[in-house]
Amino acid sequence: MENGREVLVIGESRYFGKRLIRRLLSAGDRVTVLNRGSSAPPAGAAHLVADRDDEDALRRALGSRSFDTVVDQVCYTPRQAAVARRVFSGRTGRYVLTSTVEVYEYEDSPAPVPESAVDPRTVTVDLELPWDEPAFRDARYGEGKRQAEAVLTGDPALPCAAVRVAHVLGGEDDFTGRLAHYTDRVRAGAPIAVPVVNRPATYIHVEEIADFLAWTVGETFTGPVNAASHGTLDTEELCAAVAAQVPGGRVELRGVEVGEVSPLSFARSYGMDNSRATRLGFTFGDVWQWLPKAVAETLGKGD
The missing domain is CATH 3.90.25 (UDP-galactose 4-epimerase; domain 1)
Known part of the structure; x- marks a missing residue:
């Protein structure tokens, strides 16, 4: 794929988020970071300030901008996903949700778990739960991510990939x-x-997950994908x-x-089965x- 893509990164500009942004900038992409203003993005990235939970503020901050890809690092609940779906449908060619191994919290298998073990198309979504309460949201981290994936799955106006990230070290x-x-x-x-x-x-190194997310931006696949090192x-x-x-x-x-x-x-x-990502072309360490x-x-x- 040619460089020079328009990429929006929502949220984290620290830890693997800042590494992702630097990789995209080095590849020649035009990167915009949207957060609440608590931290500045790496040099070279544009910066938009808004609370992603405030739909009106989010629309105002974005204005008429559109993107080839959006990478959402801080979507933890189905309510946040519903806002994203309304705001970004038709505004981006692809939406990449940073999800988590915690979606498999009820899958206790001695064999590595494939993506099909949790199909977002079958997950029940409940927008009425108190997702805005931090204690409730933190205690149901895996459930919040499962439901967020469900909200963002299957909309032809918003093709979505959900990267289920292993524990990062x-x-x-x-x-x-x-x-x-x-x-x-x-x-x-x-x-x-x-x-x-x-x-x-399963685990993944901080540099490897940044590599994986940067690679994902340049791909076209949708649906859930496990991101974990071998072993x-x-x-x-x-x-x-x-x-x-x-x-x-x-x-x-x-x-x-x-x-x-x-x-x-x-x-x-x-343990997560990383064979789908491997088949798609990514080489894990x-x-x-x-x-x-x-x-x-x-x-x-x-x-």
Whole structure:
């Protein structure tokens, strides 16, 4: 595809969002970032300020602009998706929703889960739930994303791809603190709470998901697609990778029957099948190849 596309990125201009924007700019695309003004986009991108939940404000900010592709990084609920569908139908050639592995929260399978396990065309949408309440929305993150996918699926005026992102690791700017949770405890030899039965999950490096989203912008496929590196990790393997780079560090896993456990430790499998993306032409790395780099970045030893 020729460069020089008009691309709108809604939301995050930090972590993998800023990496995506820089890749698009480097490819020669004309990038516009829309957010509430809390952070400026990388140099070279245009900036629009609006609350994406306010439909009138969103329309005013966009004016008569149209785009080849919209990448929505911050659509968490079916209400937000409904606003997007009304505003962007007929205004963009393709809509890319950043979704999540959490849509599979009820799919406990030892085998990697394909996209067909959660078909957005069969998901029930309930716009009357209190989606505007942060506590409700946060507690139903996977459900909100499932319903958002459902709202955005099947509209011929808004072709949509939903990128179901695996758990993201790496980068000195990882604001989630999830991998740092383990580096801190391994350094201190502190107990690490995990489920008694600890299951593996799929992951993706921050640079790889930025690569994947940038590649997706240039493609034409629609529907859900899993984005995950090859291979899985359980908590013990993750901790072993940390301990390998922490001299004198000690791993003490403590099984918890009931109560809070460490981030990225799961009582059910969280593996995604990435074969659809592979068939479409994207080449994923292996989690074991980049995991040492991700640990080094979290420890402040990255290049």
